[in-house]
Amino acid sequence: MSKLIRNNAIVQDDWAVVQLASPAEETVRKQAGKVVIFKLTGEQAASAEQIAGTNIPPGGKVIVPLAVWQARKEELAPRLAAGEVGLWLETFELVEDLVASVPDLNSLPVIAVHFPRPVDGRGFTIATMLRTRFGYRNEIRAIGDVLRDQLFYMKRCGFNAYAIRADRSAEEALASLRDFSEPYQGAVDNPLPVWRRHARVAAAHAVTVGRTPASHEDEVD
Amino acid sequence: MYIYDDIDQRIVDERVAQYRDQTRRYLAGELSDDEFRPLRLQNGLYIQRHAPMLRIAIPYGLLASRQLRKLAHIARVYDRGYSHFSTRQNVQFNWPALERVPDILAELATVQMHGIQTSGSCVRNITTDQFAGVAPDEVVDARPYAEILRQWSTFHPEFAYLPRKFKIAVNGAESDRAIIQMHDIGLGFYLDEQGEVALEIWVGGGMGRTPAIGAMIRKHLPWQHALSYCEAILRVYNRYGRRDNAFKARIKILVKALGAEEFARQVEAEWAQIKDGPSTITQEELDRVASFFRNRTYETLSDDVPAFNEKLASDKAFANWVKRNVHAHKVPGYRAVTLSLKPTGTAPGDATADQMDSVAFLADRYSFGELRVSHEQNLILADVKKSDLYQLWQEAVRVGFATPNIGLLTDIICCPGGDFCSLANAKSIPIAQAIQQKFDDLDYLHDIGDLDLNISGCMNSCGHHHVGHIGVLGVDKDGSEWYQITIGGNQGNSASIGTVIGPSFAADEVPGVVEKLIETYIEQRTDEERFIDTVRRIGVAPFKEHVYGEKKEAAHV
The missing domain is CATH 3.30.413.10 (Sulfite Reductase Hemoprotein, domain 1)
Known part of the structure; x- marks a missing residue:
């Protein structure tokens, strides 16, 4: 069981992440003998059989795969109304499809993004767009291969919950949210670039690094 | 050149601390090879044939003498006494020990240098014309924009894990010495009909397995929007660039697959959503950054230097060197000089620690304590008085960097x-x-x-x-x-x-x-x-x- 960081604290997770049923036939794609890990943006996440075969717990709060939600809305509608349905999407699924699948995005208490690998950067854009383009205000959770070394970037892109991989320390991961104190560029957590946050030093007042003073000169420091 | 304030310095210092801890966790077995790889790459560290290779950024090729001395020191203490200047205005050490890289980066941070994003699938060191700021054919000094782009792209949270590496080049001269058409993004700065600074945007150029000349996707962009437009390009690429095959993951493949027109349409649609936001560059910030590149005090000199003309006529070796290695300068009485790192019999782009120290000395004596690195792998003293050229040449000969072959067949x-x-x-x-x-x-x-x-x-x-x-x-x-x-x-x-x-x-x-x-x-x-x-x-x-x-x-x- 992975441990959940939410809003800078380690918390008990009361949501169950529903996994897609395994496909009947596991098709492994390979290129030059290597298994293809990443799928192309816009690829289908699941077959009709997988969607139908996905087992959703009968009670409690559930985070459901987007593809399952799209096909089984009627069955889940009462639970959504009760605030007990969240959605998760793969990094290759389109955030626009998720937005289009619910009349009110903010009726979802949580949206999770599944990272197949820590280096699949599409998840960062998904979170950014949910916050800045589509006005989503509730929890955005990182699930899958979530490690502390990507947490600072995730936070800046609008994630506020992280299911840290079960074999890693959530306590140590918490510290990584503070790796940098004053980033250069604007992002979701603070849209202002550094020059709009602070008055910065111009050349006339800068300490020199350029010329090394000759031995008889004092170094300006 | 740009000088760090407390904010810049803290970012680099915090990066060193972060990487030191990551290295510790790797050595302690807490990070797997696969997990550590993207972290070390984004700090410039490759695992290579004989040893790791560490790549240090020289932002848009600009280097202070004090920084060069630090590189010489690192070559002596942590490496085998030399370093290699690369075609991307970076410098590389071929023999550092993985365990000591955090110490090297800490030393570099003391002179405002780093290995940040010199490798990995992220925005790399931004490159430009080695004669920026001094070339007579320059219309816009693109270095302040390059610095603003450098800061913006450093640890950009959304674009740290792109499908593949991403190279941006800028040029503001009539003659493009930065090869902007062969980069993932090439920004060509010019003055528009109103006399305002504007950019043309090239996308999808590059070398590698599938070489391609970039496509111009926008002819005119006011400078204030440089960051938001790059953001739009990177967002489209980050979403749709291929990740299933590393050989097809560069932006040029996406631009080809969609067609330049469709790619441009998607970028424009994305840009329309973010245009005029907080990343719009202000005149104040541009002026602040530009002030670092303008603070030269050139002497008022005549461009006619009789002593120089005499040497030119009497010393054929000097004349050969002037012909190939000395370049025009926009200020009368000054010239730019290329020190050739291509003498016969040495590896192109290599310099020993002693040579680096000597060049730092020459930079201090003749060129405001600064130098540049060119993508042709040479070093440039950009602000040399014409009256100093003969003496400089003699000293460059002693260092071994006066081979008069710039632009010739042996300048490989x-x-x-x-x-x-x-x-x-x-x-x-x-x-x-x-x-x-x-x-x-x-x-x-x-x-x-x-x-x-x-x-x-x-x-x-x-x-x-x-x-x-x-x-x-x-x-x-x-x-x-x-x-x-x-x-x-x-x-x-x-x-x-x-x-x-x-x-x-x-x-x-x-x-x-x-x-x-x-x-x-x-x-x-x-x-x-x-x-x-x-x-x-x-x-x-x-x-x-x-x-x-x-x-x-x-x-x-």
Whole structure:
């Protein structure tokens, strides 16, 4: 069981992440003998059989795969109304499809993004767009291969919950949210670039690094 | 040059602390090789054939003497006494110990340097014209924009894990010395009809396995929007660029797949959503950053220097050097000087610690304590008084960096190749040295004139072979090293990709092939025609014929 960081604290997770049923036939794609890990943006996440075969717990709060939600809305509608349905999407699924699948995005208490690998950067854009383009205000959770070394970037892109991989320390991961104190560029957590946050030093007042003073000169420091 | 304030310094210091902890966790077995790889790459550390290789950023090629001395110190203490200047205005150490890299980065941070994003699938070091700020044909000094872009792209949270590496180049001169058409994004700065600074945007150029000239997706963008427009391009790429196949993951493949027009349409649609937001560059911020590049106090000098003219007339060696290694300057009485890192018999782009210290001394004495690194792998003193040139030349001769071959055949661009790099198919440095030895007659070299000869040890094209007038590419066939030759490539405003002349050659044949190409040129050229002009006029066939004519049997398929 992975441990959940939410809003800078380690918390008990009361949501169950529903996994897609395994496909009947596991098709492994390979290129030059290597298994293809990443799928192309816009690829289908699941077959009709997988969607139908996905087992959703009968009670409690559930985070459901987007593809399952799209096909089984009627069955889940009462639970959504009760605030007990969240959605998760793969990094290759389109955030626009998720937005289009619910009349009110903010009726979802949580949206999770599944990272197949820590280096699949599409998840960062998904979170950014949910916050800045589509006005989503509730929890955005990182699930899958979530490690502390990507947490600072995730936070800046609008994630506020992280299911840290079960074999890693959530306590140590918490510290990584503070790796940098004053980033250069604007992002979701603070849209202002550094020059709009602070008055910065111009050349006339800068300490020199350029010329090394000759031995008889004092170094300006 | 740009000088850090407390904010810049803290970012670099915090990066060192972060990487020190990541290295500790890796060595303690808490991070797997796969988990550590992207972290070390984004700090410039590759695991290479003999040892790790550490790549240090030289933002847009600008370096202070004090920084160069620090590089010399690192070469002595942590490496084997030398370093390698690369084609991307970076510097590389080939023998650092992985455990000591955090210490190296901490030392670099004391002189405002780092290895941030010099590797990995992120926005890399931004490159520009080595003569920015001094070239007479410059319309806009693009360095302040490059610095603003550097800060914006440093740890950009959304674009730290792109499908593949991402290279941005900027140019503000009439003659494009930054090859902006061969980058993932090329920004061409100019003055529009209203006299305002504007940009043209090139996307999807690049070398590598699938060389491509970029497409211009926007002709006019006011400078204030440089960041938001790049953000729009990167967002479209981050979402739709291929991640399933590393060889097809660069933005050029996406631009090709969609078509430049459709790609541009998607970028425009994305930009429309974010335009005029907080990342719009303000005049105040531009002025602040620009102030660092303007604070030169040039003396008011006459451009007519009789003593210089006398030396020029009396000393042929000096005259040769002036002809090739001294460049025009926009301030009267000043010149820019290229120190050649291509003397015969050494690896192109290499410099020893002692040489680096000597160049730092020359920079202090003659050029405001600053220098530049060019993508041709040479060092430039950009602000030398014309009256100092003779003395500087004499000192450069003593250092070994006065070879008068800038822009000539022996000014070879060359990657580290199979001697060092684990990606390489073949060695490249010995090929460069063999060619330099074949063409060591200076008069003949000057007679051949302008010629870019570029060598890459593999398809990744670090040696820019695609845009060499003569390009040499190392290829692997059944486990042995072969070399494929292209001609007709070009960098600059009329960029082009070279054409393969035919089957590849064994290493010892390459200098002879180059000689044959030159013979064809000498025979065919008209007055004032450069090698590239002749190739463009008469085509590849006559060259091919002369090279393969007598050796059909010996040629290998």
